[in-house]
Amino acid sequence: MKVWGKPVRLLHWLLVLAVASAWFTRERLGPLHEWLGYAALVIAALRIAWGFAGDRYARFAQFVRAPRATLRYLREVVAGRAPRHLGHNPLGAWMIVALLSCVAALGLTGWLSTTDWLWGYAWLAELHAGLGWTLLALVCLHVAGVFFSNWQHRENLIAAMLSGNKAAPRDGDVR
Numbered sequence: 001m002k003v004w005g006k007p008v009r010l011l012h013w014l015l016v017l018a019v020a021s022a023w024f025t026r027e028r029l030g031p032l033h034e035w036l037g038y039a040a041l042v043i044a045a046l047r048i049a050w051g052f053a054g055d056r057y058a059r060f061a062q063f064v065r066a067p068r069a070t071l072r073y074l075r076e077v078v079a080g081r082a083p084r085h086l087g088h089n090p091l092g093a094w095m096i097v098a099l100l101s102c103v104a105a106l107g108l109t110g111w112l113s114t115t116d117w118l119w120g121y122a123w124l125a126e127l128h129a130g131l132g133w134t135l136l137a138l139v140c141l142h143v144a145g146v147f148f149s150n151w152q153h154r155e156n157l158i159a160a161m162l163s164g165n166k167a168a169p170r171d172g173d174v175r
Contacts, residue, residue, distance in 0.1 A: 003086055004164045008058045011047045012161055018043055019103065019135065026132065034110065041107025044100050057087040064097065065090040077152070084153040085174045086166060092149070095142050102135045 022036035051060040063085070065073070070090040076082040077091070088096065109128040112118045146157045160166045169175055 001086070001166055001168045002164050003057050003166045004161060005055050005058060006164070007050050007054060008047075009161055009164055011043055011050065015040060015043045015047065015103065019139070023132070023136070034114065037107055037110040040103050041111075044103040044107070048100055048104075060093075060097075063088040063090070063093040065093060070094060077148075080152070082152065083172050083174050084155070084170070086169055087175075089149065089174075091145060092142075095138065095145060099135070099138050099142060102131060102138055106131045106135060 018036050018040040022033055022040055025033040025036060050058050056062055070093075073082060073090040082089070085092075106128065109124060109131060113121075113124050113128060118124050149155075150157055155167060
């Protein structure tokens with residue numbers, strides 16, 4: 001069943017490429033690092049816009065749940081009783097919010113550090129670097145969550161993010 005459309009998948013993999021490339025150029029290749037950061041910021045902004053205007057499974061309103069519902073889902077995950085979600089599950093939803101927010105904050109602090117107003121301030125450089133490490137931690141948690149969900153629900157989310165397709169809904173799945 002088609003779940004994730006081309007815009008979601010394209011923006012996801014372009015963001016992976018831009019963020020990974022920016023990470024590996026952070027210590028040298030300054031101008032390239034800056035442009036990759038700007039690209040990541042634009043991609044994140046497009047994904048945020050698509051989260052409000054996109055198709056059903058792209059919309060934040062479809063998958064972002066209240067904190068109480070998310071904690072309930074976490075308890076179900078720990079107990080091994082979490083339902084399979086056809087779209088993003090509540091933990092994955094908040095991870096998307098965290099990842100996009102962190103990329104946006106990184107892009108903003110990176111850009112601010114090039115302005116006459118804030119160029120050369122150590123606190124801004126430290127904040128930018130700290131956000132970079134925070135993003136790395138979030139990415140690691142995201143990948144771990146994908147692998148855990150793959151195991152728990154016996155599905156391949158990486159293949160789904162490439163093809164857009166997931167197995168048809170089963171009894172007990174959240175649509």
